[in-house]
Amino acid sequence: MVTSITSFGRSGLYDWLVQRITALVLGCYTVFLVVFFLSNPGLNFQDWTSLHAQLPVRIFSLMALFSLGAHCWIGLWSVSTDYIKPFGYRFLFQVVVGAAMFIYIVWGIQLLWGF
Amino acid sequence: MSKKRPVNLDLTTIQLPLPALTSILHRVTGVMLFVGLIFFFYVFDLSLANEAGFNTVKSLLTQHFGAKFIAWGLLTALSFHLLAGVKHLIMDFGYAETLKSANLAAKVVLSSCVILSILVGVWLW
Ligand code: HEM
Numbered sequence: 723m724v725t726s727i728t729s730f731g732r733s734g735l736y737d738w739l740v741q742r743i744t745a746l747v748l749g750c751y752t753v754f755l756v757v758f759f760l761s762n763p764g765l766n767f768q769d770w771t772s773l774h775a776q777l778p779v780r781i782f783s784l785m786a787l788f789s790l791g792a793h794c795w796i797g798l799w800s801v802s803t804d805y806i807k808p809f810g811y812r813f814l815f816q817v818v819v820g821a822a823m824f825i826y827i828v829w830g831i832q833l834l835w836g837f
Numbered sequence: 838m839s840k841k842r843p844v845n846l847d848l849t850t851i852q853l854p855l856p857a858l859t860s861i862l863h864r865v866t867g868v869m870l871f872v873g874l875i876f877f878f879y880v881f882d883l884s885l886a887n888e889a890g891f892n893t894v895k896s897l898l899t900q901h902f903g904a905k906f907i908a909w910g911l912l913t914a915l916s917f918h919l920l921a922g923v924k925h926l927i928m929d930f931g932y933a934e935t936l937k938s939a940n941l942a943a944k945v946v947l948s949s950c951v952i953l954s955i956l957v958g959v960w961l962w
Contacts, residue, residue: 742926742929745922745926749922749923752915766891767888767891767892770884770885770891774885790874794871794874797871798868798871801868819871826878829878830881833881833885833886834885837885837886
């Protein structure tokens with residue numbers, strides 16, 4: 723039996739739901755960017771920055787960024803509980819994933835709002 | 838638990854049905870994408886930082902074989918993960934759960950991913 727002590731929301735059902743909602747956000751964001759690239763061939767710096775300077779786009783990117791953090795954390799938490807049995811190694815893996823997602827979120831905020 | 842249950846540990850005799858293949862690939866691509874995040878963030882950061890950075894990204898993605906290959910690999914993984922993820926969500930709502938329909942759904946995901954992967958390649962090269 724796996725105890726859920728380190729899961730995201732301390733409840734499997736809650737994690738399951740968050741995993742799905744974040745998947746939906748990430749899916750929409752991916753489609754949004756693909757459509758943008760396809761409809762702007764020969765993209766230049768001005769088009770690209772003016773897209774990301776708009777408030778709604780910034781909010782959408784931020785949503786995707788937070789969703790990414792939760793999605794990866796929950797996803798890789800499941801993976802670690804399936805394959806890494808010794809507590810120490812599993813915990814280390816989860817710490818690395820958690821730290822990575824924290825760094826990505828801070829980096830993401832900085833690059834989105836700082837240009 | 839009875840110790841007399843039959844066990845089958847000869848993995849070569851176990852068939853991997855298509856839905857099982859899409860399931861494990863969904864997991865593998867999920868981990869690949871996580872590892873690949875460093876590239877996504879690097880490119881995103883560089884492209885927004887200033888015009889020179891943007892042009893570096895552009896020339897990397899149009900001229901540098903290694904960069905194009907990584908981009909192709911990650912976008913293929915993303916295509917698969919997204920398609921299989923959508924299939925997963927549809928199945929969560931209780932559709933495509935019979936043997937026949939589940940096999941069909943797995944085939945649709947696998948073949949759409951091959952097509953998307955080729956399209957990504959065409960787009961990059
Ligand atoms: C770059 C973005 C993404 C990353 C890094 C990522 C990563 C992951 C990882 C590591 C897992 C765990 C795999 C497992 O437990 O087997 C996972 C699960 C999942 N992903 Fe993603 N993912 C991303 C985007 C998406 C998108 C766009 C969708 C779909 C629209 C999606 C849908 C799902 C679903 C439904 C699961 C849950 C699978 C389950 O409960 O077994 N993901 N993801």
